Each structure stands twice: as structure tokens, then as C-alpha cells.
Amino acid sequence: MMKVCIASDHRGYHIKARLAQALAQNGFEVSDEGTDSDEPVDYPDYAKIVAGKVSRHEAERGILICGTGIGTCIVANKFPGVRAASCYDEVLVEISRRHNNVNVLCLPGDLIGDRQIDDLVLKWLATDFDGGRHENRLKKIVDIENSPNLADA
Numbered sequence: 001m002m003k004v005c006i007a008s009d010h011r012g013y014h015i016k017a018r019l020a021q022a023l024a025q026n027g028f029e030v031s032d033e034g035t036d037s038d039e040p041v042d043y044p045d046y047a048k049i050v051a052g053k054v055s056r057h058e059a060e061r062g063i064l065i066c067g068t069g070i071g072t073c074i075v076a077n078k079f080p081g082v083r084a085a086s087c088y089d090e091v092l093v094e095i096s097r098r099h100n101n102v103n104v105l106c107l108p109g110d111l112i113g114d115r116q117i118d119d120l121v122l123k124w125l126a127t128d129f130d131g132g133r134h135e136n137r138l139k140k141i142v143d144i145e146n147s148p149n150l151a152d153a
């Protein structure tokens with residue numbers, strides 16, 4: 001059973017609550033990391049929980065929902081081993097997995113509807129990394145992460 005952790009800010013709260021249930025019903029082991037209402041919160045507080053779990057291999061995949069998918073993506077990509085992408089259509093979702101082995105999906109709750117979100121998430125969860133020529137590129141990302149001085153990377 002794939003472990004998926006999910007969180008949102010206030011703009012993604014309703015989508016996140018519904019999506020967490022739908023994923024559990026589809027056989028995923030889901031941990032819902034909040035937020036727990038549509039009261040305004042700060043997206044870094046929730047993005048860091050999900051990105052931390054993926055970075056520590058406590059979850060295989062993370063899903064974050066804010067208004068645009070941008071702020072959560074900025075936060076998540078600061079965590080070692082996290083490859084986060086903000087995606088809003090089926091092509092981006094598919095390529096994010098096949099080429100970039102994206103492990104945290106950041107969705108724009110303000111811009112796409114419930115049904116589209118479900119389709120995008122299920123496609124993203126079901127799509128494998130192609131490997132091959134893309135492996136070496138991901139290794140280079142790890143090298144950059146591990147550079148003591150990024151300016152020299």
C-alpha cells in the first residue's frame with residue numbers, strides 16, 4: 001500500500017479533505033497533515049510537514065494544495081531528496097513522474113475543480129519514473145543538493 005501524506009493551506013482545505021478520503025477509498029495509506037479548517041494559515045507550516053516526511057522516507061509521495069501550487073512548491077524543494085512540482089494539467093503530471101520522478105505534487109486549488117484534481121492525482125500516483133537518460137540528471141540534482149557551497153555547484 002503506497003504511503004501518501006497530504007496537506008493544504010486554507011485555500012486548499014476543502015479539496016484536501018475530500019481528496020484524502022477519496023485516496024483512502026482507492027487503497028492508499030493516507031496521512032492528513034492539516035490544515036483542519038478554512039481559517040487562514042501560512043502554507044510553509046504545512047508544506048514543511050509533508051516535505052519533511054517525504055525527505056525522511058516516512059511517506060513515498062506528498063500532495064500539497066494551496067491557491068496556486070507555487071508557495072508550497074518553493075518550500076518543498078528546500079528539503080533534501082524532495083522533487084516537487086506545481087502541475088495543473090495531465091501532461092505536466094505525467095511528465096513530472098516520467099522525467100523528473102517528482103515525489104511531491106503541488107496543486108493550485110484556486111484554479112482547477114474537484115474532478116480535475118482527482119484525475120490529476122490518480123494519474124500522478126499511477127505513473128512510474130522512466131529512468132534511463134533521466135537517472136543521471138537526477139544524480140546531478142543530488143550533487144547540487146550536496147554541494148557545500150551552491151555558488152560553486
Ligand SMILES: O=C[C@H](O)[C@H](O)[C@H](O)COP(=O)(O)O
Nearest residue numbers: 011066067068069070071072
Ligand atoms: O503560493 C501561495 C498560495 O497560493 C497561497 O494559498 C496564497 O498566497 C494565500 O493567499 P491568501 O492569504 O490571500 O489567502
